[in-house]
Amino acid sequence: MSNPMEQAVGYQLAEAPVGWTKRDLLTYAIGIGAKKDDYAFVYELHPHFAPFPTYPVVLSLKGDAEDVTEFSKVLGRDEIPGLPKFDPERAVHGSMSIEILRPLPLETGKGWRMKRRVSGVHENKSGIILEIELLLVDPQGTEYAKMITSSFNVGARTLGPFSKSLTGPPRGKPVPKDRKPDHIVTEQTLPEQALLYRLSGDYNPLHIDPSIGAKMSFGGVILHGLSTYGFAARAVLRSVGANDPHALKAFAVRFTAPVKPGDTLETSIWEMGPGPDGVTLVAFSTRVVETGKVCLGAGVAHVLKPARGKL
Numbered sequence: 001m002s003n004p005m006e007q008a009v010g011y012q013l014a015e016a017p018v019g020w021t022k023r024d025l026l027t028y029a030i031g032i033g034a035k036k037d038d039y040a041f042v043y044e045l046h047p048h049f050a051p052f053p054t055y056p057v058v059l060s061l062k063g064d065a066e067d068v069t070e071f072s073k074v075l076g077r078d079e080i081p082g083l084p085k086f087d088p089e090r091a092v093h094g095s096m097s098i099e100i101l102r103p104l105p106l107e108t109g110k111g112w113r114m115k116r117r118v119s120g121v122h123e124n125k126s127g128i129i130l131e132i133e134l135l136l137v138d139p140q141g142t143e144y145a146k147m148i149t150s151s152f153n154v155g156a157r158t159l160g161p162f163s164k165s166l167t168g169p170p171r172g173k174p175v176p177k178d179r180k181p182d183h184i185v186t187e188q189t190l191p192e193q194a195l196l197y198r199l200s201g202d203y204n205p206l207h208i209d210p211s212i213g214a215k216m217s218f219g220g221v222i223l224h225g226l227s228t229y230g231f232a233a234r235a236v237l238r239s240v241g242a243n244d245p246h247a248l249k250a251f252a253v254r255f256t257a258p259v260k261p262g263d264t265l266e267t268s269i270w271e272m273g274p275g276p277d278g279v280t281l282v283a284f285s286t287r288v289v290e291t292g293k294v295c296l297g298a299g300v301a302h303v304l305k306p307a308r309g310k311l
């Protein structure tokens, strides 16, 4: 008998309405650690004001909500055939990738949506990993970004090992072992970083209520994976793309260890040569300085290097 999880792979989920305002863009920028002189991302009157390019990653949880949402309802809204019911208090973000297909507008209005399908399921000794492919489209159906997000449902079990993916994150090269990084960016997150990031639409209590992280053996509150993701994206964009909002074309990571709000993140960045469509392929990893643990692994970015100096 085939594994019931076969039915899940390729399953089309209902399209989800999404939307954002300039205020959402400003909120996201500070949630991922933007500083007071990152004018293009924190000041709406700046001549180069633009969405930070990884902004669409918030939309799978934010949707089109303009106010606080209830996390368990948002995460539990989809019934997927062949999969067990997952416990939202045992789910962590496993990986995230984005390919930016065209520049994002500063605000959307109505009619934007996310097309969604289950693109992969894996069961291993630690639990079940559910991968969802997301396509951000405008009211006319024009595609703006493609994302693959995975949740790692720790301790979930069915019949045993299973692995099937229909697609994968953007390709790159692994971090070289024999060469020092071309850039190292070190930044401390704020003790309040998760309080800021959650305003972008991920109200998971794991990031504010210490009792939930304690139950998951994290020893208290942990930072949203997508906040750490944004810190790393800022580091790569500044180091390789001269902080040009349009320079980042793809960005992918695996979340390999938790980060606590207040931790210091050190992102090591290697330029790996030319990739598709004139981009520079970038390999990177991020570690927590206080523990020495790598928190973002398998980091790949595609960056258009500017011909001239910084913005």
Ligand SMILES: CCCCCCC[C@@H](O)CC(=O)SCCNC(=O)CCNC(=O)[C@H](O)C(C)(C)COP(=O)(O)OP(=O)(O)OC[C@H]1O[C@@H](n2cnc3c(N)ncnc32)[C@H](O)[C@@H]1OP(=O)(O)O
Binding pocket: 060, 061, 091, 092, 093, 094, 095, 124, 125, 126, 129, 149, 150, 151, 152, 154, 202, 204, 206, 222, 223, 224, 225, 226, 254, 255, 256, 257, 258, 259
């Ligand atoms: C829209 C949906 C979005 C989802 C909702 C997100 C809501 C957010 O609010 C939640 C968050 O932001 S949580 C914060 C960010 N995430 C984290 O901190 C998780 C960090 N990672 C871990 O703790 C462990 O790696 C852990 C626990 C993930 C795994 O650790 P271990 O149990 O030690 O597993 P390990 O021995 O390392 O690996 C076992 C097998 O799993 C594969 N694997 C590991 N990490 C993976 C990952 N991230 N993605 C895919 N596969 C992964 C390993 O390769 C290994 O496979 P195999 O058994 O085949 O060798």
